[in-house]
Amino acid sequence: xxxxxxxxxxxxxxxxxxxxxxxxxxxxxxxxxxxxxxxxxxxxxxxxxxxxxxxxxxxxxxxxxxxxxxxxxxxxxxxxxxxxxxxxxxxxxxxxxxxxxxxxxxxxxxxxxxxxxxxxxxxxxxxxxxxxxxxxxxxxxxxxxxxxxxxxxxxxxxxxxxxxxxxxxxxxxxxxxxxxxxxxxxxxxxxxxxxxxxxxxxxxxxxxxxxxxxxxxxxxxxxxxxxxxxxxxxxxxxxxxxxxxxxxxxxxxxxxxxxxxxxxxxxxxxxxxxxxxxxxxxxxxxxxxxxxxxxxxxxxxxxxxxxxxxxxxxxxxxxxxxxxxxxxxxxxxxxxxxxx
Numbered sequence: 001x002x003x004x005x006x007x008x009x010x011x012x013x014x015x016x017x018x019x020x021x022x023x024x025x026x027x028x029x030x031x032x033x034x035x036x037x038x039x040x041x042x043x044x045x046x047x048x049x050x051x052x053x054x055x056x057x058x059x060x061x062x063x064x065x066x067x068x069x070x071x072x073x074x075x076x077x078x079x080x081x082x083x084x085x086x087x088x089x090x091x092x093x094x095x096x097x098x099x100x101x102x103x104x105x106x107x108x109x110x111x112x113x114x115x116x117x118x119x120x121x122x123x124x125x126x127x128x129x130x131x132x133x134x135x136x137x138x139x140x141x142x143x144x145x146x147x148x149x150x151x152x153x154x155x156x157x158x159x160x161x162x163x164x165x166x167x168x169x170x171x172x173x174x175x176x177x178x179x180x181x182x183x184x185x186x187x188x189x190x191x192x193x194x195x196x197x198x199x200x201x202x203x204x205x206x207x208x209x210x211x212x213x214x215x216x217x218x219x220x221x222x223x224x225x226x227x228x229x230x231x232x233x234x235x236x237x238x239x240x241x242x243x244x245x246x247x248x249x250x251x252x253x254x255x256x257x258x259x260x261x262x263x264x265x266x267x268x269x270x271x272x273x274x275x276x277x278x279x280x281x282x283x284x285x286x287x288x289x290x291x292x293x294x295x296x297x298x299x300x301x302x303x304x305x306x307x308x309x310x311x312x313x314x315x316x317x318x319x320x321x322x323x324x325x326x327x328x329x330x331x332x333x334x335x336x337x338x339x340x
Contacts, residue, residue, distance in 0.1 A: 002117045003254070005180060006142035008127030008135055010162055011155060014148040015185035016040070018220055018230075019243070020126040021048045025229035026247030028081030032121035035074070038087040039109070039138045040128040041095035047224040049077040049084055056086040061094035063112060064101040070112045079232060083120075102133035106173055110141040131165050139166065140173040144180040146250075149201065151187045151194040151213075156201055180250060181210040188216045212246040215239060 007020045017040070024034045037060065038045045046052055058073035063085075073085045088094030101108055113123060127138040139145055147162065149155050159182075170177050182205055187194050201209050214220070219230050219237035226233045230240045 002120050002123060004113060004123045004125065004141060004143045006125040006127055006138045006145040007148065008138055008145055009147050010129060010131045010135070010158055011150070012129035014150040014155065015214060016148055017044055017048065017126055018223060019146070019148050019183065019185070020124050021045060021223065021229045022231050022243035023247055024082050024124055025079065025231040026243050027122050028079065029231065030247065030251065032081060033119070034082050035116065035120045035123045036082065036084040036126065037123060038085065038126050039134055040126055041087045041098055043087055043126055044224060045084055045126060046086055047227060048229065049079065049082065050227045051075060051077060051084065052227060059086055059088040059094060061088040061097045064108060065097050069115055071115065079229070099133055102137035106136050106140045109137050113141055131161065135165070136169055139169045139177060142177060144178050146180040146183055148183045148185045151184050151197045153193055153197065156197060179208060180253070182208050183210050183212070183214065183246065185214040186216040187213045210246070210249060212242060212249050214242045
């Protein structure tokens, strides 16, 4: 059965397209047939999958405008198991057309995708950085949604608004929509900020926080220049390995237990209550940044993407467990400059 996963966030620059492309490569490496659909008119999927400068046979905007089948818009990539559909040509007219269709027919993408069910194992939707009509269109078409959250101070503070929008989508269009998890991206464990944000996310969202985290690395940043997913041009880099781990985590979760809807609702409610209390003056939202606030054994020490030997990059407040992986571990504090 085809699974549709939306990768979406109301914030830009958090790694949505990087995640979509590398998850596609990771799933394809597991033998899946994967379709990437670019719903973001400002997106940049084509350069990252070896199709820079190529003209789509049919853009998503034209599929909607001319009531065509999605099959006519599919582009084959040079990578086995990965196909792609482009949103448009970054033209203002096509972007406005997508917005108009999304506002008038929020279920249109879902209806178009229904014609491809069974042709692919996974369909990944690269959503726009907005809570507007295009995000509603994207979530209405998905079975699961994955939220990349940048490991910076204010990145997670809009999540309550996002989950409120998800509740509306569930009520109006897609009652079966489930959250695949929060993916922390651009992690740099040399900074207190990354540690603080990760622990804050864990406190507020509990089991929704995925175990895998994506480090800030050159191998991910230069993906469009390479014209290949990081899992292809630098599979052994920290970024490549992190996305391989993410794919395994998502595949394992799909085979495992019940949805985490109850956990999601509880986490959202806790965050909403804290936000309302702060705004009303009843309580202050305060993050303690003193050295004593950082436990010696942090949550991060359990995460495979960021395990490292014990060291003191700042002070004794940021020590992680020492984990022996032989020659196979990688160091989150080292600069990832590999380009091969």
